[in-house]
Amino acid sequence: MRKTFLIFYLLLFISSYTYAQESKLPKGWDKISLNGKIAYMNLITGDVSKVLPINPATKPQKKIKVEYDPTITHIVQKGETLSTIARMYNLNLGKLYQLNSLENFDKIEIGDEIVVGYEDLKQKKEVSSIDEKSTEVNVEKMNHIVGSGDTLYSIAKQYGKSVTEIKSMNNLKSNTIFIGQRLFIE
Known part of the structure; x- marks a missing residue:
């Protein structure tokens, strides 16, 4: 009888263990x-x-802050030259050169981003104040030396800023920058 109970309990344990769902x-x-x-x-x-x-x-969804950037650009396509791009946007070549600070205008490549103008700023942005006491200043990171091919747009993109912010920080009246020029980047 003991063997029967032992076998019964053993079978009961095995069946409950086997069929139990975690x-x-x-x-x-x-x-x-x-x-x-x-x-x-x-x-x-x-x-x-x-x-x-x-x-x-x-992953929690982050709210993406869309920033207004007034820069109008054109991506160079196969067969396009600066002359054809200038004609597309009703610009003269001098204005196109001025907007882009290119060193060699004959060597544009497919996929290059060419600045063709700026829209009017339609809305003001809120500027957040920075607590100067709590931030340590690294002079190396606060300046950008304009290099060959740099535009305000490409520099703004590089530092996560807008063209308007960089112009404002540097008291620039126009979009013209020069190779070797030092720009303040906050």
Whole structure:
């Protein structure tokens, strides 16, 4: 009789162990121990939950701040020259040269970005004030020396600024810059 009960309990244990379903965690979650209790960690954000998650972990959506940039550019296509580009935008070559600060105007390549003008600034931007006491100034990073092929647009893009901001920081009245010119970049 003892053997029968032992076999019965053993079969009961094996069947319950075999058919028991452990709740599967959604993608991006991991089971952890928090103060001796089971918790769940979002592997993407690092958030911890004491409740079994239902949905897969996702990266929180960041609000993208769209900045108005008045620069109008043209991407050079196969067969285009500066003359044809100037005609497309009703510009003379002198104005195109002035807008782009190119060293060699005969060597434009497919895919080059050519500045063809600037739109009127339609809306003012909010300027956030910077607490000067809490920021350390690195003089090396605050200046940009204009090189061959640099435009206000390309420099603004490089530093994550707008053309208007760079012009304002440097008291520039026009969009003309010169090779060797030192521009203040905050």
